[in-house]
Amino acid sequence: MSWFKKNRQNDFPTYKFERGAGRPYHFLDSAASALTPKIVLEAMDLYYRTYRANVHRGLYRASAKATASYEAARENIANFLHAAPEEVVFTRGATESLNLVAYSLAATLQPEDEVVISIMEHHANFVPWQQFAQRFGFKLRIIPITKNFELDKEEARKIIGPKTKILSLVHVSNVLGTVNPVKELSALAHQYGATVIVDAAQSVGHRPVDFAELGCDFLAFSGHKTYGPTGIGALIGRYSALSQLSPFLYGGEMIAEVTKEYSVWNEVPHKFEAGTPNIAGAIGLSAAVDYMQEIGLDELAKHERELTAYAIAQLSTIEDVTIIGPGADQDRGGAVSFSVENIHPHDLAHILGNHGVCVRGGHHCAMPLMQELDLPGTTRASFGIYSQPKDIDALVKAVKYVRNKFGS
Template identity: 50%
Template sequence: MLNHKEIRSYFPILDQEINGHPLVYLDSAATAQKPRQVIEAIEHYYKTNNANVHRGVHTLGNRATDDYEGARDKVRKFINAASTKEIIFMRGTTTALNTVASGYGRQNIQEGDEIVITYMEHHSNIIPWQQLAKEKGAVLKYIDLEADGTISLEKVRATITAKTKIVSMMMVSNVLGTINPIKEVTKIAHENGAIMVVDAAQTAPHLVIDVQDLDCDFLAFSGHKMCAPTGIGVLYGKQTLLENMEPVEFGGEMIDFVGLYESTWKELPWKFEGGTPIIAGAIGLGAAIDFLEEIGLDNIAQHEHQLARYAMDELATIDGLTIFGPQDEMKRCGLVTFNLDDVHPHDVATVLDMNGIAVRAGHHCAQPLMKWLDVTATARASFYLYNNEEDIDALVKGLRVAKEYFNDVF
C-alpha cells in the first residue's frame, strides 16, 4: 500500500484551497502534478549547470551534457529499450507520433496501402494518419470496439490485412481507461507485414513498459503525465527503422556535415533532435523516473486499480449517472468517465470546481470516440498516486450537490 500522507507531502501544489475547499485534484490524465524532487532537479540545473549540450568543452557544458544524456539512459532502462540510440527526446507524444507519420510514413506508404487505428484514439493518433492517407492515397481503417469499450483480437484480425502497412493504437484509453492487448496486436500486425506504433501517453505514468517484450516498432509518451515537466516527451523506435528514416526537422545539433548544396546527419539519436534540445525538461523527466521507480510502478498500478473499483462502486450509487468503459477494474487504468442525465459535463465540472474538485469535461480530444459512445462530451475523474478514497468520497458528494442543484433549477 502507498503511504498517502507521505506521497502527498511531496506535491506542494496540493497543499492549497480552491474556492474555500481543500484541493481535490482528479485530472491527472490531462497532466500530473510535480513532486518536489522534479522541481528541485530543474532548479538545480538552472542554478548550477545551465549551458547548452554537446557543443562546448567548458565545465558547465559538460555537466549539462552528462545530465541530459544521463536522463536518456534512465528512459532507456524505464522502457527496457536495447540502446540509447533508440530514445529520441521530443516535445511530447503528439510530436513523436507526427514524426513517425511524416518520417516513416512518407517513405513507406504507397497508394492503396492500409493504415489501421481504433475509434478510441486521441486526436494526436488520428490526424497524422488522416493526413498521411490523404497525401499518399492510402486507406485509413478503424478497428471497431466491443460494447464495453474493449478491443477483441478477432476484430483486430478481421481488420488488419496483407495490405496493412501501419497499425497505431493507444495502450491505455484516455477516456475509457481501457488497457489494450498491445503485445497480441503487435504480433498480428507483424504477421501481416505491418509495423506497430504505440501511443503510451496514458501508460507510462501507471504501468511497466517493456518495448522489447511488446516488440512494438515505435512507442511515444509524454513526460508531463508522469510527474515530469511539460514540453518533454519520448519517441522510442527500433534502431534499424530509425536509421532508415529521414529526419523531419533540420538545423543545428542534428547535422554531421553541411555543404552548400548537401548535408549529412549525425548518428542516432541526435539525428532527430534538431536545435537546442529540451535540456531542463529531459533532466526533469529523469528525476520523475527516479521518483516513480522508487515508489514502484506495480505499486502505483495496484493503488489505481483499487481506486477505480472504489470509484465505480460509489458512483453507481448516484441515480442517473452513466459510467463508460470496462466495468472490470483490472481492464482499465485509474480513471472513470461518466455523465449525469440531463446535465452537461461542463456544468458538472463547474459545480465540482466550486467545491474544490478538479475534473476534466469535454470531448477529451477524442471526438470519434464520443460519436461512437453517442454523446457530445463526458466528465472524467482520473486518479494518480497522490489520490485516495477520501478524494473519491469528495467527488461523489460534489456530484450529489450538482445533481440536486440542477434538479432544483430545471
C-alpha cells in the same frame, strides 16, 4: 485499504499552495497532466542555478555537466522502459513523437497501402493519419469497439492483413480506461511486415511498461503525464526502425556534415533532435523516473487500481450516473469517465471545479469516439500516486449535489 496510510501529497507542492490559500483541493485530472513532485522541481532548479549551458557544444565545465546530465537522463529513461539509450529520442511530448513517426512514414506509403488505428485514439494519433491519408491517398482503417468498451479484437483480426503497412494503437484509452492488447496485435501486424506504433501516453507512469516486451517498433509518451515537466516527452524506437526513418526537423545538432550541395545526418537518436533541446525538461523527466522507481511501478499501478475500483463503485451508487468504460473487474487504466443524465459534462465539470474537485469534462481530444458513443462528451476523473479515497468521496458528494439540484 491499509496502504492508503501512505499519503504522498506532501511530495507535491501544489497541495500546500492550494490548501494554504484556504481552498478545498481534490485533484482528479492526472490523465490530462499529473502534478510535479519536489524532486523534479529541485533537479531542474539545480540545472538552471549551477550548470546552465547548452549541450553537445561547449568545452567548459557547465556545458560538459549539462551534456552529461542530458545524456544520463536519456539512459535513465531507456532503462525505465527497457530500451537502449540510442533508442530514446527526446521530443516535446506524445503528440510530437506520434507526428514525427507519421510524417516520416506516411510519405513512403502507396495508394494500395493501409494504416490501421482504432476509434478510441486521441486526436494526436488520429488526425495525423487522417490528414496524411488524404494527402498521400492510402487507406485509413479504424478498429471499432465492442459494447463493453473494449477494442473489437475479432474486427481487428479482419482489418489487419497483407495491406497493413502501419498499425498505430493507443495502449490505454484516456477516455475509457480500456487497456488494448497491443502485444498480441503487434505480433499479428508484424506477421504482415507492418510497422507498429504504440501511444503509451496513458500507460507509462501508471503501470510497468516494457518496450522490448510489447514488441512494437515505436512508443510515444509525455513527461507531464508521468510526474515530469511540461514540454518534454520521448519517442522510443527500435534502433533499426529509427535508422530507417527520415528526420522530422532540420537544423543544428541533427547533422554530421553540411556542404553547399548535401547534408549527412547525425547518428540515431541525435538525427531527430534538431536545435537546442529541452535540457531542463529532460533532467526533470529523469528525476520523475527516479521518483516513480523509488515507489515502484507495481505499487503505483496497485494504488491506481484500488482507487479506480473505489471510484467506479462509489459513482455507480448515484442515480442517473453511467460509467463509460470497462468495469473494475477488468484490467483497466485509471481514467474513469461517466455521464449524469440531463447534465452536460461541461456544466458538471464546472460546478465540480467550484467545489474544489478538479476533473475534466468534454470530448478529451477523442471526438470520433464521442461520435461513435453518441455522447457530447463525458466527465472524467483520473488518478495519480497522490490521489486519496477522500478525493473520491469529495467527487461523489459533489456529483450528488449537482444531480439533485440540476438533474432529472
